[in-house]
């Protein structure tokens with residue numbers, strides 16, 4: 151079997167049978183947690199059905215806040231080589247250039263990020279490739295039986311299986327759909343390269359709420375110019391079929407103000423469409439097991455809060471809870487509940503969910519309240535544009551009399 155680096159490795163690498171923490175799911179959350187715990191000298195088993203995380207359209211950009219969180223966790227050296235930094239974004243609103251945001255952001259391919267971080271796992275934390283066939287949890291020991299028959303026993307079980315339900319269901323956790331098919335995200339490469347792009351990165355907000363589009367984000371990932379379109383439609387709609395068939399025509403129609411800057415929206419490669427639901431979890435307050443990242447809640451890609459939630463979970467667990475839990479006997483539900491009730495975690499999850507709901511309502515709601523809110527926001531923006539034009543005119547030198 152090939153690793154992400156192309157080396158030959160055995161198809162199955164057994165982790166230690168007795169560990170402090172067993173982590174099921176080696177996505178961003180599971181791999182980050184395993185790395186930090188392993189470096190801290192904990193005995194960790196990390197289990198995932200796939201040695202190499204497949205290329206899929208997921209998060210492709212983070213901000214400085216998330217990067218600083220990775221640095222704080224000691225993951226900066228692993229993450230930094232896997233991302234493409236951007237130092238400024240040209241923001242288009244109301245059909246014109248609105249502002250240049252001077253802030254650091256970082257673009258990446260999700261699969262490459264996860265695989266790169268897996269390769270940076272400490273030597274004492276091998277990735278165990280396998281499927282969990284049986285799981286039992288309790289106030290003292292957690293027991294996993296893998297499909298091949300290998301048994302892993304742990305004091306704590308961490309479920310980091312993302313959207314996947316099998317392990318969560320086996321434990322008794324229930325997914326609650328807060329907003330089904332809440333939003334849609336579309337990812338594709340533009341035909342222009344970063345060198346050919348007049349701006350390092352672009353964000354363009356849609357002018358017309360009828361388009362149900364939140365915004366288009368264009369940014370570099372290595373030598374590609376990547377585009378993420380966030381909108382509120384379903385995959386089954388005629389609009390989506392038309393977009394898949396001719397993304398260039400649709401984008402030129404809805405965002406003509408940035409067409410020239412985006413190579414007239416010529417698209418290179420596949421158009422990837424993902425529907426996302428907002429979900430929370432029920433029946434998760436149990437002895438011995440904790441769910442993190444998307445295995446706990448799923449938020450919307452539009453406000454870009456998923457990775458902040460992942461790094462917050464990892465940080466709260468490694469900085470506070472896991473060291474305390476392992477320092478005393480037992481792993482009762484009261485220990486686990488302290489994490490779910492952690493004020494920083496609760497605030498981060500709640501803010502993520504709230505911004506996911508707000509972003510949709512401010513874009514699509516047609517009731518009076520929301521139309522007034524849009525009018526207020528857009529009037530304030532128009533005044534800012536006007537104010538800037540006036541001050542620019544004042545700065546111009548007055549022509550001297552000849």
Ligand SMILES: Cc1cc2nc3c(=O)[nH]c(=O)nc-3n(C[C@H](O)[C@H](O)[C@H](O)COP(=O)(O)OP(=O)(O)OC[C@H]3O[C@@H](n4cnc5c(N)ncnc54)[C@H](O)[C@@H]3O)c2cc1C
Nearest residue numbers: 175176177178179208209311312314443444451454456457
């Ligand atoms: C289209 C899209 C765009 C997004 N854009 C953004 C963005 O711009 N900014 C942002 O912050 N967030 C964004 N997100 C959210 C972000 O991608 C997620 O919040 C984050 O990746 C979750 O990481 P995770 O480790 O919890 O889950 P995942 O990365 O899904 O990892 C789950 C892991 O569990 C493994 N697994 C599954 N089942 C089992 C099993 N039975 N046994 C063992 N292992 C198993 C999988 O193989 C996988 O490796 C986006 C999401 C989507 C869908």
